[in-house]
Amino acid sequence: MNGPAGPDAPLVLVTGASGYIGGRLVPALLDAGLRVRAMARHVERLQDRPWRDRVEVVEADVADPSTLARALEGVDVAYYLIHMMGGGSSFATRDRAGAQAFAAAAERAGTRRIVYLGGIHPRGEELSAHMASREEVGNILLEGAVPAVVLRAAVILGSGSASFEIMRHLAERLPVMVAPRWVRNRIQPIAVRDVLHYLVAAATLEGTPNRTFDIGGPDVLTFAELLHSCARAAGLPRRRIQVVPVLTPRLASHWIGLVTPVPTSIARPLVESLVHDAVAAESDLRDLVPDPDGGLTGVDRAIELALARIRDLDVTTTWHSAAPAGAPSSPLPEDPEWSGGIVRRDERSRTVNASPQTLWSVIEGIGGAHGWYSWRLGWVARGLLDRVVGGPGLRRGRRHPHRLMVGEALDWWRVERLERGRLLRLRAEMRVPGDAWLELAVEKSDGRTVLHQRALYHPRGLLGDAYWWAVWPFHGIVFGSMQRNIARAAENAAHDDPAASGATAGSAGTGAPAPSRGGPGAASHAVDDEESA
Known part of the structure; x- marks a missing residue:
């Protein structure tokens, strides 16, 4: 060398x-x-x-x-x-x-x-x-x-x-x-x-x-x-x-x-x-x-x-490391260069009784084997449907169980933005008539840890709008349970391993779970039948 x-x-x-x-x-x-x-x-x-x-x-x-x-x-x-x-x-x-x-x-x-x-x-x-x-x-x-x-x-x-x-x-x-x-x-x-x-x-x-x-x-x-x-x-x-x-x-x-x-x-x-x-x-x-x-x-x-x-979790690149040719590249709707149009939103915030570092370790470990902390049957069914129509579904998983990188694939999402310890933005690569994003953010406000979650969807034409309203009745189940269970996983991790609550900002950068059974992987199993496949 x-x-x-x-x-x-x-x-x-x-x-x-x-x-x-x-x-x-x-x-x-x-x-x-x-x-x-x-x-x-x-x-x-x-x-x-x-x-x-x-x-x-x-x-x-x-x-x-x-x-x-x-x-x-x-x-x-x-x-x-x-x-x-x-x-x-x-x-x-x-x-x-x-x-x-x-x-x-x-x-x-x-x-x-x-x-x-x-x-x-x-x-x-x-x-x-x-x-x-x-x-x-x-x-x-x-x-x-x-x-x-x-x-x-x-x-x-x-x-x-x-x-x-x-x-x-x-x-x-x-x-x-x-x-x-x-x-x-x-x-x-x-x-x-x-x-x-x-x-x-x-x-x-x-x-x-x-x-x-x-x-x-x-x-x-x-x-x-x-x-x-x-x-x-x-x-x-x-x-x-x-x-x-x-x-x-x-x-x-x-x-x-x-x-x-x-x-x-x-x-x-x-x-x-x-x-x-x-x-x-x-x-x-x-x-x-x-x-x-x-x-x-x-x-x-x-x-x-x-x-x-x-x-040994030492896979440096994968077949889905790069976004597929022809992948959408339009900006997030909130960006200044956004050209306008309808943007549908589902926004939720919740106080979490855990440190920002513990909450972030759960967020960065989401997907793959840890699941999506949400309605299991709904995610599995949607993943299978996406596979049938030629999309990635949930099979791609993740490269590393606890650490993400910008640009890598995560099940049917792509990591579009990552501010470690603060913000994870995912862009959907599943087959939908529009552009979709999921954001998870951690904030420290008045001494409290707050989880912000929002789903954004920019429909393409009438079909795109029809799709949004067709799935709207399920948002409370999917996105509501996701937020509750992410918060619960972080609180369980903090309860089972009090040291995790006092983690330093530097430890948040690892994206790793708490070393006890209360880490994100274990905590996800604490939500019983609401955990994702």
């Missing part, structure tokens, strides 16, 4: 820095002694990353070419880690336009190299729409004036990756499963740590290579064998897999969307990539780049490492 980058070190740009690979690549590049500029469509989503103070951050969007000049100014190597996964029927057009705009902007900026991560696929076969789009993006970059290094990988094994989450949940939840014929296709998975190793090395390759390189781990096996490996690493009996000829990628992706946390819109392109063999056709990069210390990571070891990180 090298020390901090000096002023003369090459400057690299990482696009998609809030995403799964980008969020892990940034610290790897810093450790390699390079200067890093992190690019994101919404820079506030990077504010809680542990590497934030070590990098330059720039807000830019390939969909707005006018923003790219500043992002690429002075950049030696640019990493293009953008793909409109699950981005609707026009994703290929947007992928194409984004790659063309980026290649042209890199040429104008005098960038020396572009590095892109695509997918392995067989040559000469008809590809799925998403795989074809990824190949097209790679070709656009290779045909541009700036030399490009295009790395192609198959299934990436790592804690939090969409591919790994699909495999893990299928293996853990289904001792017997039916599967399509393509589970017998050969794939060459690669550990995420080895992907990062090659990505970092691509910045300093000698010469001006302008070509693709296939990258893969040391093992070639079928997807069915990969599922067996997941079960074995988790200490489970061997899974029974019955292959059937009628399960199309479309049907398989819907099934995965119901069984795993990965929604159908994300699962489908991943499933379609498995219809073909995905084995490296060459290993030329290994002739140019030394293997990582200890060699490339085998499948069993990669799975063990991923499961260990999940068990």
